[in-house]
Amino acid sequence: MEPLLVLVPVLDRPQNVAPLVASHKFSGTPGRLLFLVNPDDTAELQAIQDAGASYMTVTAVTWPEKINEGFKYARTVADWALFGADDVTFHEGWWDATAALRAQPEINVIGTNDLGNPAVIAGDHATHPLVRTSYLGTVDDPDKIVHDGYKHSFVDNEFVTTAKIRGCWAACPGAVIEHNHPFWGKTHWDDTYGKGQATLDADGALWQFDRVPRLIRYAKSLGLEIL
Numbered sequence: 581m582e583p584l585l586v587l588v589p590v591l592d593r594p595q596n597v598a599p600l601v602a603s604h605k606f607s608g609t610p611g612r613l614l615f616l617v618n619p620d621d622t623a624e625l626q627a628i629q630d631a632g633a634s635y636m637t638v639t640a641v642t643w644p645e646k647i648n649e650g651f652k653y654a655r656t657v658a659d660w661a662l663f664g665a666d667d668v669t670f671h672e673g674w675w676d677a678t679a680a681l682r683a684q685p686e687i688n689v690i691g692t693n694d695l696g697n698p699a700v701i702a703g704d705h706a707t708h709p710l711v712r713t714s715y716l717g718t719v720d721d722p723d724k725i726v727h728d729g730y731k732h733s734f735v736d737n738e739f740v741t742t743a744k745i746r747g748c749w750a751a752c753p754g755a756v757i758e759h760n761h762p763f764w765g766k767t768h769w770d771d772t773y774g775k776g777q778a779t780l781d782a783d784g785a786l787w788q789f790d791r792v793p794r795l796i797r798y799a800k801s802l803g804l805e806i807l
Contacts, residue, residue, distance in 0.1 A: 584611035589646035594627035607670035677754035689743035691751035694759035703751035731779035734787035
């Protein structure tokens with residue numbers, strides 16, 4: 581088994597491929613990047629092939645759908661998977677910083693530090709979590725690691741909250757995987773970011789009015805009170 585597989589859902593940003601591959605290499609990150617790419621995203625696919633990177637062609641369209649497809653494969657080849665992105669920079673030593681937590685069998689979800697989101701920096705959240713591949717799926721579908729009713733946003737909110745309910749979450753501030761997002765002034769806005777933002781309200785409503793009540797019921801079934 582590989583120690584780690586970094587899952588990278590991509591869409592229409594071929595210019596990000598080579599910098600990500602270089603960052604992965606020079607940071608000393610073990611294992612492979614696995615780009616999750618649609619077969620009709622031809623410029624992206626060509627950039628991945630030019631970089632000599634691993635990829636999986638998927639029919640899934642949304643971020644959570646792609647993660648579910650990639651994680652299903654990760655279970656067969658790696659001990660850990662990272663929910664990655666094409667707009668991150670791996671800082672040297674991030675993987676080693678997680679070693680003590682990875683050695684604890686009760687910890688299945690480790691929050692990395694994206695140096696942008698205030699909740700992530702505070703250790704309360706993760707946008708790019710490191711996940712043990714033996715970890716359970718969602719509270720209502722064990723075959724899916726994330727709920728794919730969302731189009732893009734709030735997937736991480738549900739995922740981290742679920743891990744906290746299960747008592748298998750830990751944050752690792754020293755594991756820096758920097759998110760070069762326009763919200764933090766680290767890159768320019770593009771159409772791919774725009775597509776994610778366009779469904780923000782609908783995803784937020786799903787989270788607030790459907791998934792949060794579902795998680796509360798799940799926690800109560802375990803004898804816990806949350807939120």
